[in-house]
Amino acid sequence: MEKKEISNGVVHVVPVDLRKIITSDKMVLRVWEDLTPLARNEWICWVDNAKQIETRNRRIERTYRELKGGKRRPCCWAGCNHRSGNGKVKRVVK
Numbered sequence: 001m002e003k004k005e006i007s008n009g010v011v012h013v014v015p016v017d018l019r020k021i022i023t024s025d026k027m028v029l030r031v032w033e034d035l036t037p038l039a040r041n042e043w044i045c046w047v048d049n050a051k052q053i054e055t056r057n058r059r060i061e062r063t064y065r066e067l068k069g070g071k072r073r074p075c076c077w078a079g080c081n082h083r084s085g086n087g088k089v090k091r092v093v094k
Contacts, residue, residue: 007033009041011080017056018047021064031067042073045080 006014006023014022022032032040043063050056063074 007037007040009044010037012041012044012048014040014044015048018044018060018063021060022067025064025068028064028067031070035072039072042080043067046074049081 006019006029008014022028035043047056047059047063050059066074
């Protein structure tokens with residue numbers, strides 16, 4: 001099986017489950033690739049921030065629907081905790 005290339009966020013890498021749903025629809029993939037790296041980072045962090053698998057799955061499905069609808073950032077999300085107060089992204093070294 002061929003792994004489709006997809007752009008990551010500024011800090012976060014697209015997880016396999018999110019990558020699968022984004023690459024399943026050419027339109028959604030185009031919207032994803034048109035996002036800024038910071039916007040992609042917000043979606044990825046929002047999905048990764050879920051504490052339960054059910055919440056994560058709902059967020060992945062919602063990401064798909066909202067990208068398909070043209071939305072560019074997750075709604076009602078305080079933002080990635082890797083952002084500093086000045087709007088810049090803090091690099092995380094693991």
